[in-house]
Amino acid sequence: MVSQLVNLELLTCSFNKLRSLDISKNDKMLLLSCRDNELNVLNLANGINVEMEAIEAINNPDLQCIQVDNTTHSITNWKQGNFLFDAHHFFSEKCAPCTDPSILFISNFLVSGTACTEDSIRLIEYGFFQDSIQDIEFLWDFGNNRSSNERDPIIIYTQPGKYAIVLKLKSSICEATINKQIEILNCAVLDGSKERYSSVFPNPSFGPVQWNINLPFESNLSFKLLDLNGKVLFTNFYPKIKLVADEIPQLKTGIYIVELIYHGGTERHKIIIY
Numbered sequence: 136m137v138s139q140l141v142n143l144e145l146l147t148c149s150f151n152k153l154r155s156l157d158i159s160k161n162d163k164m165l166l167l168s169c170r171d172n173e174l175n176v177l178n179l180a181n182g183i184n185v186e187m188e189a190i191e192a193i194n195n196p197d198l199q200c201i202q203v204d205n206t207t208h209s210i211t212n213w214k215q216g217n218f219l220f221d222a223h224h225f226f227s228e229k230c231a232p233c234t235d236p237s238i239l240f241i242s243n244f245l246v247s248g249t250a251c252t253e254d255s256i257r258l259i260e261y262g263f264f265q266d267s268i269q270d271i272e273f274l275w276d277f278g279n280n281r282s283s284n285e286r287d288p289i290i291i292y293t294q295p296g297k298y299a300i301v302l303k304l305k306s307s308i309c310e311a312t313i314n315k316q317i318e319i320l321n322c323a324v325l326d327g328s329k330e331r332y333s334s335v336f337p338n339p340s341f342g343p344v345q346w347n348i349n350l351p352f353e354s355n356l357s358f359k360l361l362d363l364n365g366k367v368l369f370t371n372f373y374p375k376i377k378l379v380a381d382e383i384p385q386l387k388t389g390i391y392i393v394e395l396i397y398h399g400g401t402e403r404h405k406i407i408i409y
Contacts, residue, residue, distance in 0.1 A: 149171050200312075202229065245259040248318065298317050334346065341408075346382075
């Protein structure tokens with residue numbers, strides 16, 4: 136165990152499947168790399184946080200609360216340079232008791248990174264809880280003045296934008312908070328007009344998808360294909376056109392967003408591939 140190596144000054148344990156790491160007994164450790172693991176518990180409160188020179192903890196998607204010596208010091212000094220953390224990580228001087236190895240209270244939830252207005256979005260909480268913990272409350276804040284206490288709620292956003300989704304879990308012995316962000320796209324014209332000049336078909340589809348646009352004026356046109364995490368998969372540019380008909384490259388099963396930007400407007404379509 137790491138805690139038994141009291142003279143350890145450097146630890147590299149990246150690219151493993153570690154779920155818990157506690158260096159609170161390692162009061163000589165100055166350098167730590169624990170990136171690309173499956174951590175949900177990370178205790179860095181080893182008494183010498185002010186002396187630590189570098190920490191890499193990125194790409195631990197299930198990790199939320201990181202226990203440290205001093206929250207203010209970590210927020211001020213560990214957000215740049217040789218200190219790398221994921222955006223959803225936060226520092227606390229007391230993540231326990233939910234990080235207590237003797238208590239099984241691990242939570243997270245699934246949500247797509249991107250969706251469209253008026254979509255019915257189901258949030259899936261997938262926690263692992265000790266059998267003796269029977270009084271868990273699920274308190275959701277969707278960032279749009281809406282909330283829920285269901286474990287797996289459905290939410291509909293009516294306005295585009297970026298929203299912070301917060302899940303707070305409470306029981307008689309534990310509490311936990313998970314934060315994630317979703318971007319809601321207006322899958323329609325964004326210039327205030329109700330007129331749509333483009334279409335995609337067939338949709339849903341088992342194979343290739345066609346798209347076309349017939350503008351009432353000549354314009355440069357930008358085409359983008361994105362996945363639900365907002366990652367751009369394909370782009371194309373059409374200079375000074377009015378009419379375009381083209382085929383979207385063959386796609387794997389999933390949901391995608393087509394974005395067409397022209398002078399004075401943007402149109403988006405959600406496409407489903409079986």
